[in-house]
Amino acid sequence: MELRDIEIFLALAEELHFGRTADRLLISSARVSQAIKQQERRIGAPLFERTSRRVALTPIGEQLREDLAAGYQRIQDGIERAAASARGLTGTLRLGTMDATLAEIPEILETFRTRHPDCEVRIREAHIGNPFGLLRAGEVDLQLVWLPVEEPDLTVGPIVLTEPLVLAVSARHEFAGRESVSLEDLAVGPVFGFDDSVPAYWAEAINPAQTPSGKPIPRGPVSSTAHETLTTIAAGLAISPVPLHAVKYFPRGDIAYIPIHDSPVLSWALIHRTAALSPLARAFTRAAEDTLAAAES
Incomplete structure (x- = not known):
């Protein structure tokens, strides 16, 4: 299965709509349909149930999504790391925090700033009355928030505090x-x-x-x-x-x-929108993971 076909399958598994998937990937709906049909012929079973009103994953489709998603993310991370090393990261990381929690993880912030001196970190305050609002609105790339977080559109990253x-x-x-x-x-x-x-x-x-x-x-x-x-x-x-x-x-x-x-x-963890993890957010998450691992060793 080609990487692009995997991307089409995973996008459709998330959107459950051929038109939205096509718009998201900047391709035609016919290309999405063709790719899925090819995958279904290769596997020998339907991956999606299609009616005039809805699109849903079949049990085999659900299993394939679980198997492919983690591997695809590792591929994307590897490509992004290589590209970032080649060009050097620049830009602004928008980090959401609650009250003074950021002051409790200075080593992580220092690791990130040392690795990416050309990047700016902009802090936005998230409030307990709307804990995920900034993140869902796309106003921050990452947010530091207490657990548990059990929101289907949000992904929990490393626990940092x-x-x-x-x-x-x-x-x-x-x-x-x-x-x-x-x-x-x-x-x-x-x-x-x-x-x-x-x-x-x-x-x-x-x-x-x-x-x-x-x-x-x-x-x-x-x-x-x-x-x-x-x-x-x-x-x-x-x-x-x-x-x-x-x-x-x-x-x-x-x-x-x-x-x-x-x-x-x-426990406090970094969280991000499942559908959007920017290169800078990935870099900050890696800085957190590496800093924590070094502290434990």
């Missing part, structure tokens, strides 16, 4: 003088709510709906930004688990940060 949670409360709160708290203590609430547009599973990683023993945790105000969160906590209107790095970067006299002794680990 792990940390526990601490409980942020008003300095006047009854918990403010404690040495530590447990997740069971969240039952006193209220913790922050999230807008309906925020995936519930993603919000759950920070503000669970119930304690480990099953007690419900009251929901309070909705927060969209880190600044709103801290201001609301300081006013005594809510409490909230927050990432440990908040203690370092957001010290406030009106907020107490208390260790949660049974805290889960919060």
